[in-house]
Amino acid sequence: MTLLAGGVGGARFALGLADAVGPESVTIVGNVGDDVELLGLHVSPDLDTCLYTLAGIVHPEQGWGVDGDTREALGVVGRLGGADWFILGDRDIGLHLVRTQRLRAGEPLSAVMADVAGRLGIGVRLLPATDDRLRTRVLTDDGELGFQEWFVGRRAAPAVRALRFAGTPGARPAPGVLEAIAEADHIVLAPSNPFISLDPILAVDGLQEAVRARRADVVAVSPLIGSRAVKGPLGEMLDTLGHERSPLGVARHLAPLAARFVLDESDAAHADAIRALGVEPVLAPALMRDQASRRALAEASLR
């Protein structure tokens, strides 16, 4: 079972998937387009959200960061005039320090994350899409911004006109990524924002082709319920990027990759139009309220 995932929705879905099929059967190919250097630290927000979620230590309401983490270091950073616009908890900084030092010493990100995931006791295999530098750049009405600069720094306010993935082409798949796609029984595109979570994964050399080659076994899960994103800026992005703001808009974007598309039962009205794209609609309750609903959604996506 291979899951392409980024962000909070992807991590929560991964938890349901791990519950449904056993963590040792799941490989996550995670987004690194939102990675950022902050205060000299290499921060991997999407990978860490997966890590913390699967380790059972994520902050349950916000969906990212370590539950109960403190912000003592960041408080001093702010007091000393350093950049404190991106929240880094103290325990979080412990991970960033270890990762950054190992990356500087020449270890690939995939090796560091595998080791960290093992130490945190995560049964799931968590692979960054690439060990190379790949960064999502957001072209807005206010100019081009780094992803976190836009998302956190500007609260995702400037309208998004286009996205590009600096480092592509040329970013190579991390070891095991192509195999995980070629050999999986199912490939799931998580209910993550397709533009900023899935597309940067698919922008890695050969990734998109590898997924297309498995299209018959690929299922996408809608990150929208009705015309609303459960979390994050997807609704507005569909508008400004010229897509329909509905599960159908997302299904159109993913149709070249996925033979099936899971959407919420409340969105049944879109089913025929999705089928007309050559994509089989699968109706299921898509809101992940708790572990039971996450697991049920994962099971529906594999049916």
Next chain:
Amino acid sequence: MTLLAGGVGGARFALGLADAVGPESVTIVGNVGDDVELLGLHVSPDLDTCLYTLAGIVHPEQGWGVDGDTREALGVVGRLGGADWFILGDRDIGLHLVRTQRLRAGEPLSAVMADVAGRLGIGVRLLPATDDRLRTRVLTDDGELGFQEWFVGRRAAPAVRALRFAGTPGARPAPGVLEAIAEADHIVLAPSNPFISLDPILAVDGLQEAVRARRADVVAVSPLIGSRAVKGPLGEMLDTLGHERSPLGVARHLAPLAARFVLDESDAAHADAIRALGVEPVLAPALMRDQASRRALAEASLR
């Protein structure tokens, strides 16, 4: 008033001196020989001990680190297999992050420390002896070790046979250091370990000559009371480096630099031998128990 200082004794003395003459009259030339890169962070233990002490936020018993600081980040570092042998508190890490990032961006250490000291509201001027890389190396029976590797990592256990200061000659005085020595009314060698706190300062190009040129106005304060260091490994180092383990042993080492030597009243028996070195002994209560005794010792050193 210019104070050459390193470590806890130097920082506590600085507090007394600032109290005695007003913080704006005090310049500290601080030791950077014990600086260390840990987890990719530039840590300056002696400068930070001065900083935290003068800001009134130092841990009062241990004499270093921030009072009430937590160790969340370091706990995660240890859990993830990173180096956690050197204690870094979370607030402490906030300072290290800001400093490291600014150093990497090309700012000199002196500029960073001046800014940080200002933000923490320290009236005293705190100068690193040099902005260049200077590192104390400890030659022991177990081989050559980095200073912190020996002091913290090995708990100062391996006997010290010699010290060397990597980066010297060639380490240039930080801006303002030579002026602070040339123009001060008094120059005080703090009650710091002469071998690992003062010598690395004096190893900076031109520093020793500058202090010698002011010898008539230089006073040294004994870091020993009787044959015992108040804190730290000085007693053993005097033995293994071939010096007498007494204030006289220290006075001999500093005699080329200082015209006066403050020693504890209990050490009056050494006064004549010190005078015979061409150094005027000054008897005073040298144990810094509290702010009143720190101030009294500072005042005695200026008399």
